[in-house]
Structure formats: structure tokens, C-alpha cells
Amino acid sequence: MAKKVVIDPGHGGEDPGASSNGIVEKDYTLMISKYMADRLTELGIDNALTRDSDVTLDSTTRPKRAQSLFGTGSDVILVSNHINAGGGDGAEIIYALRNSDTLSREIANEFIKSGQNVRKYYQRRLPSNSSKDYYYMLRETPNNESIIVEYGFLDSNGDDVSQIKNNWKSLAEAVVRALANYIGVDYIPPEDLGEFDENIYIVKAGDTLYGIANQYGVSVDEIMNLNNLNNNLLSIGQALKIPEVKMEEDNENVYVVKAGDTLYSIANQYGMSVDELKKLNNLTSNLLSIGQKLIIDNKSASTMDTYIVKAGDTLYSIANQYGMSVNELKELNNLNSNLLSIGQVLNVTNSYVSIPSNPSNTYVVKSGDSLYSIARKYGITVNDLKQANGKTSNLLSIGEILVIPLSESSKSYTVKAGDSLWKIATKYGVSVNALKQANGLTSDLLSIGQILVIP
Numbered sequence: 439m440a441k442k443v444v445i446d447p448g449h450g451g452e453d454p455g456a457s458s459n460g461i462v463e464k465d466y467t468l469m470i471s472k473y474m475a476d477r478l479t480e481l482g483i484d485n486a487l488t489r490d491s492d493v494t495l496d497s498t499t500r501p502k503r504a505q506s507l508f509g510t511g512s513d514v515i516l517v518s519n520h521i522n523a524g525g526g527d528g529a530e531i532i533y534a535l536r537n538s539d540t541l542s543r544e545i546a547n548e549f550i551k552s553g554q555n556v557r558k559y560y561q562r563r564l565p566s567n568s569s570k571d572y573y574y575m576l577r578e579t580p581n582n583e584s585i586i587v588e589y590g591f592l593d594s595n596g597d598d599v600s601q602i603k604n605n606w607k608s609l610a611e612a613v614v615r616a617l618a619n620y621i622g623v624d625y626i627p628p629e630d631l632g633e634f635d636e637n638i639y640i641v642k643a644g645d646t647l648y649g650i651a652n653q654y655g656v657s658v659d660e661i662m663n664l665n666n667l668n669n670n671l672l673s674i675g676q677a678l679k680i681p682e683v684k685m686e687e688d689n690e691n692v693y694v695v696k697a698g699d700t701l702y703s704i705a706n707q708y709g710m711s712v713d714e715l716k717k718l719n720n721l722t723s724n725l726l727s728i729g730q731k732l733i734i735d736n737k738s739a740s741t742m743d744t745y746i747v748k749a750g751d752t753l754y755s756i757a758n759q760y761g762m763s764v765n766e767l768k769e770l771n772n773l774n775s776n777l778l779s780i781g782q783v784l785n786v787t788n789s790y791v792s793i794p795s796n797p798s799n800t801y802v803v804k805s806g807d808s809l810y811s812i813a814r815k816y817g818i819t820v821n822d823l824k825q826a827n828g829k830t831s832n833l834l835s836i837g838e839i840l841v842i843p844l845s846e847s848s849k850s851y852t853v854k855a856g857d858s859l860w861k862i863a864t865k866y867g868v869s870v871n872a873l874k875q876a877n878g879l880t881s882d883l884l885s886i887g888q889i890l891v892i893p
Contacts, residue, residue, distance in 0.1 A: 447471035451494030456523035501578035527596030531559040548612035627675035
């Protein structure tokens with residue numbers, strides 16, 4: 439017999455429960471419970487709420503209401519949601535004396551995966567009669583598999599207040615995940631959880647800590663420490679908190695190491711020697727880790743820009759892109775030949791760049807491109823594209839560089855190593871969906887050097 443779930447939002451109406459730090463228990467338990475109900479329905483699990491609005495349910499009415507929804511059988515799981523008080527920190531799960539700790543242990547494990555520490559999962563007996571449960575919601579719902587979930591302390595001196603306010607949805611999802619696993623239903627993570635909590639990443643099939651850290655420009659250790667992880671194992675649907683990374687643009691004297699970086703390439707980018715960079719950062723070796731933050735002497739940033747060589751690049755195409763001659767590009771980089779290597783960092787001086795009167799960007803023609811497909815990608819007309827590039831025909835050649843005219847209100851962004859749609863959208867204050875729609879994207883995949891229109 440398939441199990442059903444009764445969800446009980448603690449307190450309500452004239453009974454607000456505990457309150458502190460801008461958190462009122464009855465409000466958060468209702469938000470958490472309604473979210474859980476929606477998610478369980480999506481997963482095909484029968485469920486019902488004891489209350490779906492701000493109403494009062496006393497200690498007599500509440501358990502009777504709970505058992506009126508699906509009956510008194512052992513096939514009914516009752517989850518009573520609460521927020522704790524008393525100055526502690528962490529989640530607690532209390533299960534009925536008649537039941538095992540299996541479900542409670544599953545919820546505790548999922549809380550830990552979501553970054554919330556767990557104080558304990560336990561049973562509590564009534565002092566006047568040790569054969570009965572202490573809490574009436576467990577005691578007065580006989581035969582049901584009843585648990586009380588305390589999501590954290592609203593008066594905590596730790597991180598519970600932030601967890602409850604900012605990450606309540608990921609904590610509720612942890613309980614949903616545990617219920618699905620316990621009942622034996624295939625778990626499918628929600629698509630929008632990461633958008634709701636912008637510093638949360640939901641693990642997908644094939645993800646690794648290294649890959650996630652690389653995507654967000656942080657280190658594996660930072661993710662593990664923030665999420666209290668003891669190993670590199672991940673599970674699909676797991677919610678990970680992502681450390682905040684201060685953008686390079688926000689602090690021009692700090693550089694965050696990305697995949698493929700070397701001390702030489704970073705020093706060259708900022709017009710420094712490797713020894714200067716090592717001395718400035720007290721480095722004793724040339725080893726770098728992704729997400730490592732380096733202090734840089736930005737003495738040449740105002741006059742120098744850099745370009746990272748990609749497959750198919752030539753000195754001619756790069757020089758043409760920056761309005762330089764091949765000789766000027768070679769002289770600026772002390773090159774004795776025209777040979778280039780993928781990943782090579784070239785200096786290109788800002789004074790060589792021709793700034794058009796209207797905002798614009800460039801696009802390098804690839805195999806299969808047409809004026810129509812390029813114009814559609816950037817939301818402009820073919821005539822606009824031809825006029826901006828002085829073209830009289832529709833013929834294109836692979837490697838040709840086109841100027842992309844943008845409206846005065848538009849911006850563009852060139853994708854770098856470590857970028858993600860989420861990271862770029864957050865930087866410019868737009869949604870991921872708006873960014874995808876503006877660029878005609880059907881997936882979240884990006885390529886280094888790709889030009890995105892910022893709506």
C-alpha cells in the first residue's frame with residue numbers, strides 16, 4: 439500500500455509560536471509546509487495539509503484533523519513542521535515511540551547534505567507516563583508514523599537565523615528528498631530551487647565537487663567547509679551552498695584563479711614578473727588552485743588588455759579584431775614568429791582599439807553561420823548587420839570578424855573560463871531565463887569567448 443503524507447504546519451492563528459530576529463514560527467511553518475505539499479504532489483506522493491492558512495488549531499483539534507485526512511493506518515506519515523527556540527543551533531527530529539528511527543535518520547542525513555547541522559534525532563517520553571510520547575502530536579496520532587521536524591533555532595547565535603530566512607526552501611526540499619527516498623519514489627529535483635536561493639546549487643547527474651567549484655570560481659575546500667562535507671560524495675538533488683566570490687570588477691587588485699591559469703599567464707596579464715607576483719602574495723612555489731585569490735599590482739590595467747588564444751586564431755585575425763597590424767601585435771608581445779598556441783596570453787593595447795560611436799561587439803564567423811542566423815542570435819536585422827560591416831552581399835568566410843551593432847540600452851558580455859549563466863545573470867541583475875531568451879539559448883552550456891547580449 440502506497441504511503442500517504444500528512445503535513446502539519448505548526449501553530450497558526452492566535453498561536454504564533456516562537457518569534458525572534460524577524461522570524462514568526464507560524465508563518466515559516468506554513469511556507470515550508472505548502473512548499474512541501476506542492477513538491478510531494480509533483481513527485482506523485484499523496485499528501486494533505488492540516489491547515490493551509492493562518493487559522494488556529496488547538497491541541498485537541500489538530501491531531502484529530504491530521505487523522506481525518508488519510509485515516510489512522512501505519513501507511514500514513516505525519517510530518518509536523520516547527521521552528522525551534524532556546525538559543526541552540528541546528529535541526530532536530532523527534533519520532534514516535536512506536537516507530538523506528540529510519541525516516542528521522544534519513545531526514546537528518548539530507549539536512550546535512552543541504553548545509554544544515556543536525557543536533558540530534560530522538561524520542562522523548564512523557565514524565566508522568568514513560569510509555570507515552572511527550573509531544574501530543576505524536577501521542578495523539580496512534581498507528582501513524584509521526585515525526586516532528588525542528589528546522590533550526592530562530593534565536594540562534596550560529597547560522598540558523600540565516601538558514602531559516604534565506605534557505606528555508608532548500609531545507610524543506612531536504613525533507614521532501616528524504617520522504618521520497620523513504621517511500622521509494624524516484625526523486626526529481628525542482629528546476630527553480632537554485633533561482634529561489636541564488637547561492638544554492640542543486641546537484642545534477644554527472645556533477646563533481648571539482649566541476650561545481652570550477653563553474654563558480656571557488657575552491658573545492660570552500661564548498662566543503664561551507665556545507666560541512668566530510669567527503670567528495672554527492673547525490674542528485676543535493677542542495678549546495680556556494681561561497682560568494684567578489685568579482686574582479688569589484689576589486690581590481692584581486693584576481694581569482696581559474697582553470698588553466700599559471701603564475702606566468704597572470705603576471706603577464708597584469709604587466710608583472712612572476713617573482714613580483716609571488717613576492718606580493720608570499721608564495722613559495724608556482725602551484726595554484728582554482729578559486730585561489732591573488733593580490734595583483736594593477737599598474738598596467740589602464741593601458742593594457744589581454745587576449746587568450748583560441749583554436750583557429752591567427753595573428754592576423756587577432757590584430758584585425760583589435761584594430762592593430764600584425765607587426766604591432768608581434769612587437770607588443772616580443773614575438774619572433776607567427777606561431778601561436780591555444781591558451782597563450784597576448785597583450786593588446788587599449789589605445790589600438792577603435793571604439794565605435796554606438797555600443798557594439800564582435801563575432802567570429804564559424805562553419806555553418808549565415809548572416810540570418812547571426813542577426814537572429816543578437817536580435818538585430820540582416821540589414822543592420824550588413825550595414826555595420828559595410829557588406830554588399832550575404833557571403834561570409836570562416837574566421838571573418840563581424841561587428842555586432844547593439845542598441846544604446848543593450849550591453850554585451852564575453853564568456854570567460856569559469857563563467858555560468860547563473861553567475862553572469864547575477865552580475866548584471868537579470869534572471870537566467872531572461873538571459874537565455876535574449877540570446878536564443880536552449881541550454882545552460884556556454885563556450886569561452888561566446889558573446890552574450892545582456893537584456
